[in-house]
Amino acid sequence: MNKNKFFQNALMLVFSTFAMRLVFTAFRVVISNKVGAECMGLFQLTFAVYNISVTFATSGINFATTRLVTQALSKSKLGAAKKVMSLAVVYSLVFGFAAFFAVFFLAEPIGVNLLCDVRSVLSLKTFAISLPFISVSSAVSGYFYATRKVGATLASRAFEQGIQIVSFFAIMHFVPAQNIELSCCAIVASSAVSEILSAVFLMVKFCFDNRRIKSQKQKGMAKNLCAVALSSALAAYLKSGLQTVENILIPIGFRKYGASASDALAGYGILCSMVMPVIFFPSFVLSSFSMLLIPEFTEAQTLNKKADIRSAAMISVRLTLLFSLFVSAIFIVFGQQIGGALYSEERAGPLIKIMAPLIPFMYLDSIADGMLKGLGEYNRVIKYSTIDTVLSIALIYFLLPKMGLYGYVVVIYVSTILNAFLSIRRLLKVSGNRISFFSDIVVPFASSLFSGVTAKSLSKALFTQKNTVGLIIMICFSVCLLAVFIFVSHGKMYDTVMYALSTVKALLPKSNFKKLRRINNN
Numbered sequence: 001m002n003k004n005k006f007f008q009n010a011l012m013l014v015f016s017t018f019a020m021r022l023v024f025t026a027f028r029v030v031i032s033n034k035v036g037a038e039c040m041g042l043f044q045l046t047f048a049v050y051n052i053s054v055t056f057a058t059s060g061i062n063f064a065t066t067r068l069v070t071q072a073l074s075k076s077k078l079g080a081a082k083k084v085m086s087l088a089v090v091y092s093l094v095f096g097f098a099a100f101f102a103v104f105f106l107a108e109p110i111g112v113n114l115l116c117d118v119r120s121v122l123s124l125k126t127f128a129i130s131l132p133f134i135s136v137s138s139a140v141s142g143y144f145y146a147t148r149k150v151g152a153t154l155a156s157r158a159f160e161q162g163i164q165i166v167s168f169f170a171i172m173h174f175v176p177a178q179n180i181e182l183s184c185c186a187i188v189a190s191s192a193v194s195e196i197l198s199a200v201f202l203m204v205k206f207c208f209d210n211r212r213i214k215s216q217k218q219k220g221m222a223k224n225l226c227a228v229a230l231s232s233a234l235a236a237y238l239k240s241g242l243q244t245v246e247n248i249l250i251p252i253g254f255r256k257y258g259a260s261a262s263d264a265l266a267g268y269g270i271l272c273s274m275v276m277p278v279i280f281f282p283s284f285v286l287s288s289f290s291m292l293l294i295p296e297f298t299e300a301q302t303l304n305k306k307a308d309i310r311s312a313a314m315i316s317v318r319l320t321l322l323f324s325l326f327v328s329a330i331f332i333v334f335g336q337q338i339g340g341a342l343y344s345e346e347r348a349g350p351l352i353k354i355m356a357p358l359i360p361f362m363y364l365d366s367i368a369d370g371m372l373k374g375l376g377e378y379n380r381v382i383k384y385s386t387i388d389t390v391l392s393i394a395l396i397y398f399l400l401p402k403m404g405l406y407g408y409v410v411v412i413y414v415s416t417i418l419n420a421f422l423s424i425r426r427l428l429k430v431s432g433n434r435i436s437f438f439s440d441i442v443v444p445f446a447s448s449l450f451s452g453v454t455a456k457s458l459s460k461a462l463f464t465q466k467n468t469v470g471l472i473i474m475i476c477f478s479v480c481l482l483a484v485f486i487f488v489s490h491g492k493m494y495d496t497v498m499y500a501l502s503t504v505k506a507l508l509p510k511s512n513f514k515k516l517r518r519i520n521n522n
Helices: 003-035 037-058 061-074 078-105 107-114 118-128 131-146 150-172 180-209 221-257 261-302 306-342 348-374 378-403 405-431 437-462 468-489 492-507
Strands: none
Touching: 003 037, 003 150, 003 180, 003 261, 037 078, 037 118, 037 131, 037 180, 037 221, 037 261, 061 078, 061 131, 061 221, 061 261, 078 107, 078 118, 078 131, 078 221, 107 118, 118 180, 131 150, 131 180, 150 180, 221 261, 221 378, 221 405, 261 306, 261 348, 261 405, 306 348, 306 405, 306 437, 306 468, 306 492, 348 378, 348 405, 378 405, 437 468, 437 492, 468 492
16 A cells, blocks of 8 residues: 555545535535425435436446456556456446436336426436436546546546536526426536536546557456446445335325425425535545545455555544544534524524434444445445345334434434444454444543533633634634643544644655654554
């Protein structure tokens, strides 16, 4: 593993993803406030079909490309890597156009009979157009992750986001007020336009970077690509199909609870389109590492570097725990204020606080999935996700008609904790690591919670402003208090932070900082 290159890419991803996630979250807030909770619920309902369509269109090609290109490059076979990409693009186009024809021509029966809302038909036809482009983009982005050229994917994502924002407001200019169907279609259309242009951008970048490399065909390459892609795709089909069933059952369960169709969509929209984006916003740090870990772990496994796998896995888990436990504590303490600052919907704040304890499980599951995929455990990841989705469907069927929105919260809790437990247990087993419940979990969470509560109490005593500025000051104060505790304690939290800081310092130009101590993995 080239640690300097890895952390340079990671830092680039962290800062750029933070900027893009901040802009996108603000964009989502503006959309939610502009079109309303019912429209966001319809969009989320449509998104269920979008997910399974994209799953079929991509059919495991991103993972297959990343893994096979990494294996070729670890053996210094550039021509073979380019040939993998040629086959991957053909594979992507076949599945991408198949997905397009299926969704576009079946949009009406899907919208009327499956989603039970005719207003979704136009949106389904609109996003279908982007499916071939999404598929090709998935293959090419896998190549750039494998070659550690993350700048190309970052540029495409920034370009995509800018196009989506501009196109949304341009399209909304022609949409009549309070028209739920056309407003939802405007959101989908802006996303489709951005996906198409982003795919074109990536393909041009790929062709330009590889114009001087000649393809080198190897025996069984196409068969190997299809085997890796389809083995993960078949499991992904099952998982995505079950998730689609889950998303379709949710509004039905709300209506059985006694809510009207409008109220059902509104409640669904608040939780999934308002609360969950806020909960996942800080995870931009972890998502930056997750995709980068796949080629690194694949290379280490190919070269049989077990010590690198063990060390990298332990560092990643401890950093994730420390970060996610702090974020969870912040949302528990300040969730009400955060919801009030972002949304006009008063139910958002309490739901943020309710969902906050799940953050460590969500973030750990995300980072564990990336490492397991890199170790060739992709089917194991899909297996765990399938188990928790089947359980979710059963719980949705029984709980939502009796408990409504809070029944769905219970479903999310059970499925998230189960999936995270299975993934982390498997990761620790294959990497040969273990975590301490007290020093790795209890101490960081208690410290974070104490810092948040103290900052909130002191801030209330020192100033009375309750606006966004006051909220930011309180959160920053919490960070400072936690930092003081970490540097005074000299425990595992200190070692973890010191390792991260020493890595960052080592990457700075003309740096003469002394090497700080590494984490004790025992």
